[in-house]
Amino acid sequence: MIVSLNKNIWLWNWIYELIDHRDPDFRNYLITSFAKTRPEEIKLQLVMKLETFGYKVKITSTKDALIAMSEEEYIFLKLKYS
Numbered sequence: 001m002i003v004s005l006n007k008n009i010w011l012w013n014w015i016y017e018l019i020d021h022r023d024p025d026f027r028n029y030l031i032t033s034f035a036k037t038r039p040e041e042i043k044l045q046l047v048m049k050l051e052t053f054g055y056k057v058k059i060t061s062t063k064d065a066l067i068a069m070s071e072e073e074y075i076f077l078k079l080k081y082s
Contacts, residue, residue: 001070002067002068010082015047
């Protein structure tokens, strides 16, 4: 299943929690670089970090992030974070 980050805003909570648990140093890097970095670049860095966790991610020309995940995982995450 392909999930759009722009259409599923609750996915941001999942991404933040996932990165916080797996790579807290990256989270600290984002916090310190937030004032110097454009929001689109931060979004790109977050999404590309998902690739290092094994997710397949595609960035569209409209700067939307498409994340491939199983339907079961999508339903579980939607129930948890909505």
